[in-house]
Amino acid sequence: xxxxxxxxxxxxxxxxxxxxxxxxxxxxxxxxxxxxxxxxxxxxxxxxxxxxxxxxxxxxxxxxxxxxxxxxxxxxxxxxxxxxxxxxxxxxxxxxxxxxxxxxxxxxxxxxxxxxxxxxxxxxxxxxxxxxxxxxxxxxxxxxxxxxxxxxxxxxxxxxxxx
Numbered sequence: 001x002x003x004x005x006x007x008x009x010x011x012x013x014x015x016x017x018x019x020x021x022x023x024x025x026x027x028x029x030x031x032x033x034x035x036x037x038x039x040x041x042x043x044x045x046x047x048x049x050x051x052x053x054x055x056x057x058x059x060x061x062x063x064x065x066x067x068x069x070x071x072x073x074x075x076x077x078x079x080x081x082x083x084x085x086x087x088x089x090x091x092x093x094x095x096x097x098x099x100x101x102x103x104x105x106x107x108x109x110x111x112x113x114x115x116x117x118x119x120x121x122x123x124x125x126x127x128x129x130x131x132x133x134x135x136x137x138x139x140x141x142x143x144x145x146x147x148x149x150x151x152x153x154x155x156x157x158x159x160x161x162x163x
Contacts, residue, residue, distance in 0.1 A: 001141040003076075007086040009152050010076035016159055029081050033115040036074040040107060043067040047137070049100035061138070068134055069147045073155070075127055084120050090127040103133045 018024050044050060046059040046067050058064065079086075110129045114122040134144055 001145055003088070003090070004086045006072070006145070006148055007076055007080065009149070010073060011080055013073075013152060013155055013159075014077050014080060016156065020159055029078070029118070030115070032074055032078050032081065033111065036071060036078065036111055037108065039067065039070045039074060040104065040111070043071060044100075044104050047100055049104065064137060065139060065143065065147050066151060068137060068139060069144065069151045071130060072144065072148050073151065075130055078114070079123060079127070082118055082120060082123055084123050088124065090124060090131055100133075100136055103129070103136055107133055 018026075018028075043064065046064045048054065048056065048058045107126070107129045110122065110126040114126045116122075139147075
């Protein structure tokens, strides 16, 4: 996955949003952290992996993928906030288990650790855990990259339309 290119795309989007909404001087770190956690919850809700009380199946793969790349947008944006190495590789490593529920909880945990430390090593742990979640959801790096690009285009259009 070409993270350098995705970071560049995210930087342009972030810049446009900050300029349009007069946020250039505002510290958006905590708002972006909360946005990531909300997106993660929306993703979990679409997978229904934790809904032991329900027999309804997960949403369509396209819906889950769109929610997943919403998280990628905020992770990249947070990486830009801390000036993370754009060329770093983010190995997915081992999951906390092969169960989606456990991996979601692991991503929440690493997100909170990153929020509290704001350091690059905890950012790498967050990004790696999130990429592992994508693997468990069955998404290849190519599929994620293409979906990110499509959603990035939609996000630019939304800003033009006063979303």
